Amino acid sequence: MRSFSLPKKTVDNRGILRSEKLFAIMKRENHIQNTIDFIHKHFKGESSGHDWWHIYRVWQLAKQLAEEEKADLFLVEMAALLHDLDDWKLSSKSDNEPKQAARWMNEIDVEPIARQRILTIIEEVSFKGAGVKTNPSSLEAQVVQDADRLDAIGAIGIARTFAYGGRKNRLIYDPAVKPEMHDSFSDYQKSTAPTINHFYEKLLLLKDRMNTSSGRQIAEERHHFMEDFLTQFFHEWNASKELLTN
Numbered sequence: 001m002r003s004f005s006l007p008k009k010t011v012d013n014r015g016i017l018r019s020e021k022l023f024a025i026m027k028r029e030n031h032i033q034n035t036i037d038f039i040h041k042h043f044k045g046e047s048s049g050h051d052w053w054h055i056y057r058v059w060q061l062a063k064q065l066a067e068e069e070k071a072d073l074f075l076v077e078m079a080a081l082l083h084d085l086d087d088w089k090l091s092s093k094s095d096n097e098p099k100q101a102a103r104w105m106n107e108i109d110v111e112p113i114a115r116q117r118i119l120t121i122i123e124e125v126s127f128k129g130a131g132v133k134t135n136p137s138s139l140e141a142q143v144v145q146d147a148d149r150l151d152a153i154g155a156i157g158i159a160r161t162f163a164y165g166g167r168k169n170r171l172i173y174d175p176a177v178k179p180e181m182h183d184s185f186s187d188y189q190k191s192t193a194p195t196i197n198h199f200y201e202k203l204l205l206l207k208d209r210m211n212t213s214s215g216r217q218i219a220e221e222r223h224h225f226m227e228d229f230l231t232q233f234f235h236e237w238n239a240s241k242e243l244l245t246n
């Protein structure tokens with residue numbers, strides 16, 4: 001972990017307030033840098049589409065949205081970097097309580113108020129089923145949720161969805177299994193349906209569930225790309241069915 005000490009030149013009698021502010025900014029930058037190192041190490045070999053580069057893209061997108069929406073950049077960056085550390089999809093536990101994120105922020109000594117706000121954002125980010133309403137309670141949570149959802153759609157979203165399905169031993173598609181609109185989080189968690197169903201059960205719904213107008217704009221193009229992909233997918237699927245029956 002990188003250590004941090006107050007540079008001498010920031011301490012002077014005439015500018016104490018300015019020095020304190022500067023000190024706080026530098027401390028926050030140090031927290032972000034340490035968290036990047038920690039998360040990079042933790043996620044770099046992940047093979048279900050939740051690898052370091054997913055975290056990196058969400059972090060970058062979240063920063064962009066935070067600037068456009070005027071959200072608190074530190075809270076957004078920290079929550080974006082830590083958002084998948086305790087995700088139920090990546091562990092055996094069924095709750096969403098961000099215990100590892102809490103432990104990490106305790107270790108690097110993030111101020112308690114900021115720490116609590118970051119943990120709340122992380123808890124609110126995750127998708128819990130088509131019929132389950134999740135309303136982020138702060139602008140910062142809205143921004144991080146939008147950034148995470150934007151990385152779930154479009155070309156990258158398609159690639160990640162099939163990576164995840166493969167990791168979970170799911171079929172690509174089975175015409176006999178129809179998509180389901182889950183109205184409870186536990187039903188959604190238990191689903192073992194083919195990967196194509198996930199487009200109808202989650203991914204195509206995300207465009208209309210964006211929280212911010214900046215997020216909505218980016219979602220538009222990515223959504224259309226998924227629709228084109230599905231049109232082509234079924235075009236090819238049905239062509240092979242015709243070959244079989246002829």
Ligand code: NI
Nearest residue numbers: 058083084148
């Ligand atoms: Ni994520």
